[in-house]
Amino acid sequence: MKLEKITNKSRRYEDACGTAHALDLIGERWAMLVMRELMLGPRRFGDLRAGLPGVSANVLTQRLEGLEAAGVVRRRKLPPPASVQVYELTDWGLEAEPFIKGLGKWAARSPLHDPSLPLSAVSMMLSLRTMFRPDPAIGSLTIGFQFGEEAFHARVRDQALTTGRGEAGDADVVIAAPPPTVAAAVYGFAPLPPEAVATGDREAFDRFATLFELPDKAG
Amino acid sequence: MKLEKITNKSRRYEDACGTAHALDLIGERWAMLVMRELMLGPRRFGDLRAGLPGVSANVLTQRLEGLEAAGVVRRRKLPPPASVQVYELTDWGLEAEPFIKGLGKWAARSPLHDPSLPLSAVSMMLSLRTMFRPDPAIGSLTIGFQFGEEAFHARVRDQALTTGRGEAGDADVVIAAPPPTVAAAVYGFAPLPPEAVATGDREAFDRFATLFELPDKAG
């Protein structure tokens, strides 16, 4: 049953082109978005469901199986006492980040793009990596983000941005707000509500926000 | 009927993430491969079918409609006496080249990749752009390719590669062979058969071939 699916060639592009092979591997519905959700570290099945609005459990199971068979995703059992199973990208899977961001940056120019839709915490953090402008990024800045239970941080230094999971002890400011609210503030759609500043200096966030810009619309 | 399809939200990712929106626009089956075939210039319906092994006419029609609605593809009627209809990428559609190549380069590292499958002329030329190594590319070199009726050229100068449709009057060598044969020679799987050299200096092609390299397999 499982073997049939993997060896089933009928639905594959019979094409030596690398792009076609990429679509054989990760071109099915939801596959690249699963990879997106894993881009910032391992996640549990339920975490993935939460970050992927509308995916059904059986489809998510199929995708994870397919991505595992392709060598893009690995499942790992955390040691006791945690003993939970998590999914994570392989090294090679992690190398997909540039074109996954490239897709996002390109599509942000679409006139049909609707920024008011839901946005996962991972999407928010990845969008920072995508839309960062190194040129005006002088000085150092550290921002903490608290999205419900999940903590992230972003650090600007030497005209480079690094982001990741976890709190930053040295944050200039910690923002606690839903991802869409933070996105709206960073990209200038709506000012950050005062209550979103959990601790620290709001002005640091405002400087941070000037370092990101959405591309112009196409057409 | 057509409007229903475009406004039908049921199959869309309800996600503000740019990557998700990209997949709304060009994530359907065959869509990115249609874009690939248009990357080197306008094509007719039949040309696209020929370059896309296995696509059926109705699906190709649907994709072209969808890509046109998304603003990625434009249909144009050539002036008389030609009067044929062609499809071409918009400027924005053309900007997809980096991540389409990125997908290909990434997937070329897959252990499951099978280079012996069919390869279209456009795929062949795009793979050159993808796998070019600037560092060893000293000197100048111009190669012509004749794939059946279609002519292409590649030019190396100042450690940069340019490729496009049409013959090059100043080619050092002109290769006339099927795209897979040329690919096998460029990437070192099989030597170029002598009869593939239509005119010019075979050794020029051999030097050219050293400028391209497939990435190592992952895992």
Place this chain on the structure above:
DNA sequence: CGGCATCCGGGAAGATACTG
């Protein structure tokens, strides 16, 4: 709750035949 199997309805993709 996490993960996976199963069934079902709708719809997209594939194959083929057909038309201007």
Place this chain on the structure above:
DNA sequence: CAGTATCTTCCCGGATGCCG
């Protein structure tokens, strides 16, 4: 040559249920 019409097959999405 450039699509359209039709039929079949299969994937996707939703619901349910099982089991640890």
